[in-house]
Amino acid sequence: MNHKLNIYNSLSRQKEQFIPLNSPFVGLYVCGPTVYSEPHLGHVRMAITFDVLFRYLMYLGYKVRYVRNITDVGHLEDEISGEGEDRIEKKARLEQVEPMEIVQKYRLEFQHVLEKLNTLPPSLEPQASGHIIEQQQMIKNILANGFAYEVNGSVYFDIEAYNKKYNYGRLSGRKIEDMLANTRELNGQSDKKNPLDFALWKKATPDHIMQWPSEWSQGFPGWHLECSAMGTKYLGETFDIHGGGIDLLFPHHECEIAQSVAANGHEHVRYWMHNNMITIDGQKMARSLNNFITLHELFSGTHKKLTRAYSPMNIRFFILQSHYRSTLDFSNEALQASEKGMIRLMKTLEIMEEIKPASSSSIDVNDIIEKCFQALNDDLNTSIAIAQLFEGVKLINLLNEGKETLAAKDLKIFTHFMNTFTADILGLKEEWTEQKSDEEDKLIQLIIELRLHARGKKDFESSDMIRKRLSEIGITLNDTKEGTKWERS
Secondary structure, three states: OOOOOEEEEOOOOEEEEOOOOEOOEEEEEEOOOEOOOOOEHHHHHHHHHHHHHHHHHHHOOOEEEEEEOEEOOOOEEEOOOOEEEEHHHHHHHHHOOOHHHHHHHHHHHHHHHHHHOOOOOOOEOOEHHHHHHHHHHHHHHHHHOOOEEEEOOEEEEOHHHHHHHOOOOOOOOOOHHHHHHOOOOOOOOOOOOOOOOOEEEEEOOOOOOOOEOOOOOOEEEOOOHHHHHHHHHHHOOOEEEEEEEHHHHHHHHHHHHHHHHHHHOOOOEEEEEEEOOEEEOOEEOOHHHOOOOEHHHHHHOOOOOOOOOOOHHHHHHHHHOOOOOOOEEEOHHHHHHHHHHHHHHHHHHHHHOOOOOEOOOOOOOHHHHHHHHHHHHEOOOHHHHHHHHHHHHHHHHHHHOOOOOOEHHHHHHHHHHHHHHHHHHOOOOOHHHHOOOHHHHHHHHHHHHHHHHHHHOOOHHHHHHHHHHHHHOOEEEEEEOOEEEEEEO
């Protein structure tokens, strides 16, 4: 089977065949969270997108080093100007704790949520505060190459000097002239030669908690610098794929390119990948807009926009049903439709284990298998892949009903494919069966007994009402010779 993976490269704005720099080794860097608050739905779309990429690259036989950073210093409130208070310090002051307590609390929360969503841990998860020396060394290189300047203890990247030799704005498609025309001088920017210049190192004010010694001042690194430094340290001066949310494309990734080129003299990333945003009521889901839904709220159903709780696999399936580069609009209806689809898929896979092989095959399963892989090879299109997977679900039901047949060899191939594609590549697991706790079993059994009691008294109105209400919450009753059985619908 042909497995030529094509990736949409944000830098070239077109799909390109993925050819690793040093096959079979692949270097993958993804921008992780700034850990100052609970993870919301927008955060986990990034994590799930690149988890599937990680899984698929390994399935294709590549040896992947997946690096996802933790930002715990230098991410100021105004991302464009690089001014304002450090987000983690601000939260620490509000909660009257040490900044690293905030980091620890939300780093563990982020990892716990991703574990529930069945994402694989990255190969490395470095923190910015643990790589101050590497960031300072990169600043020295940029200064030595003439693309930065020091003033009053702070070091700024010199956009004008850089743009004389290279092209600042190449990733985002922005032109310096247009950016300058739309930039107003802000307080605290007077030290800069150019309003677009961004901080590589900031001199700390006396009340700034997180600060380190340097040859320029007691201070802290700029937000953009950490990814350049850590990407270089763990993946080399040039590596294969850099991923992140589309909201990071500018200024974060644009500045990252400029820093790395200024320090090393060449491009450092071969393929840039960006997942699109999740919207809610047509607006980007973001903490700054106060329209976000945390994963805790999704799992517990406590947000005002939620009609009930949703499981981790429900969330994962919902995200995968949309192509990563398209916007994904949140709604209760969409989550409920995803849940039905996921349960149908998992129940069908369970049925598949019971299908007996025939003496011959009446159908060819290779077409379904080929189309599922074609979808992933076409820029990781999980939406089309899942649609094709449901063609497999239809086929399994036909096999179960005896309307089609598969010989032993073909049935083995098809069973292995359906399970591998669902679990190992898409990362979906049979969560719905795990939700049937002993307490739930006993409660539903009690309701069934009450229904039987009503039927025994010929109270068919109550009996029908119980069946109807159970159906509304996804429980189907089946009256058999052996008694009443129940299952999730």
